Amino acid sequence: MTTALSAVDLRKSFGDFEAVKGISFEVPTGQTFSILGPNGAGKSSTMKMVTTVSPVTSGSLTVLGMDPTTNGRAIRARLGVVPQEDILDSEMTVRENLVMYSRYFGISWADARTKADELLKFVQLADRAGDKVEPLSGGMKRRLTIARALVNDPSLVLLDEPTTGLDPQARHLLWDRLYQLKEQGVSLLLTTHYMDEAEQLADRLIIMDNGTISAEGSPTQLIAEHCSKEVVELRFDNRTSPELQSVAEQSGLRIENLPDRTLVYADDGDAALSHLAEQGVHPTGTLIRRATLEDVFLALTGRSLNE
Amino acid sequence: MTALSNDSSGRSSQSTAPFRMVERNALAWRHNWWVIASGAFEPLFYLLGLGFGMGALVGAIDVNGVEMPYKNFVAPGLMASAAMNGAVFDTTMNFWFKLKQERTFDAILNTPLTLTDIVVGELGWSVARGAIYALFFLIAMAALGLTTSWWVLLTLPAAILIAWMFGSLGIYFTTYMRTWTDFDFLPLILMPLFLASTTFFTLQTYPTWARPIVQATPLYQGAALLRNLSFGTPGWNDVGHVVYMVVLSALCTRAASKRLGPLLQS
Ligand SMILES: Nc1ncnc2c1ncn2[C@@H]1O[C@H](COP(=O)(O)OP(=O)(O)OP(=O)(O)O)[C@@H](O)[C@H]1O
């Protein structure tokens, strides 16, 4: 198995501030790897080092078998980059944006035009080809940025929060497109705030917080390690229930108090709920659901991801 | 797929990479080509209005002991300012727009292009624009009977040097601009430079104490060189003008690239 990307004790400092504090991970070729974490965790700082644009402060980074400090140009020739912010060329039309971007990769004008039309169809923007970029909606700009990242048939695609600001339909369209890329053998590295996105797409993921890795594994692995199979959400009229606290302690149930609800971790949600009822805990609302990565994150950091 | 087998067929060699910036600008300007075209006419209006119009009132003037019509004196200085204007447009406000406002360069740095490719390409584009303005002006000069010597052909490479000098000065200056409004100072620098560079008055017109200051300005250096070539009277001091401009251009190009690094690749 070859490796698309590997980082060993990777660090990034801005002046005195260390944004990435020695992280190590590996992305096998053809796999989708995700970096999850709250604002300021260091996700984008990590991505920018991989794109070779931001110099590595210390540690080692190998991208597509090459060293970013000496082989930046050759690495970038095979990368597709979707930055966190859409930076499209406002002085050109939608189609010209793609054609010109191909030219930066040294692709001939004829091939660039064919590719642009193909990609506009791929992201469902063919009808806006001749429009200026400015009037496009946020989601359309995002899709154009994603199309732009694919002009060079990249081996590794980096997506920094690709679906932030997209409506559910556009998100699913994008997920579908990412599956297609994966089927073609493209390796993907994506950051996200959305747990369901990571669960849907990622083969493996790391959870980053404050510049360090707080957990690593496949989505199911992480849930199994840090959480129960199911989670029971309880709501009470007066927000909390004093009985619940003591009942939970007695019966060894793990709970987590959130501002608007309380979570109870249990492998069998129904059983836990009836046990609580027997002990005199009567919530006004209940919901039993499958545990998600969101719960993992909460369990690990005591904070919700979108705080 | 091995890790190192990149850049197969259809990929350009690295040496042509800066030319992509020229293509980018041509594509971006395609919708506003008339803005570029109109810039070429500005110095021509000065030539007709001041050189011919006011020149009729002034009559012949004395330039370094040689009598000549005022229009012949003004023309090469205006050619120098044509080269300057052409180079300055796309290295000041338009450059800042791509650097800070639209962050066009950030997107381009995710492609195989390097920062050096971008700087060289942007300078190349600006020098080309300055050179085209100068060439257009030179043709007008010839058509108006203001060229008297074959030496005038050398004004074209000299104009390219002038454009490089102002293009690199422009980029260097722009790396210090924080906001759009900082550019309000630009006319305050360019206008006096334009007026006080012996474009319209001979050096002898200035008080003795002011002459070294005028002579130190970059546009004076360019204008003086173009005048000597255009009159067919090149001399050793022209070597000095060329050296001045080459050194300043090289210094500014280097300094600008250095300052752009941290701005774009932190
Ligand atoms: N160019 C920079 N100069 C100084 N500090 C920076 C710079 N870029 C990022 N930082 C700091 O590094 C930390 C990590 O930022 P980063 O953008 O990597 O976070 P992130 O995980 O991508 O967050 P978000 O989810 O908000 O995008 C932040 O505290 C940020 O302020």
Ligand SMILES: [Mg+2]
């Ligand atoms: Mg980020």
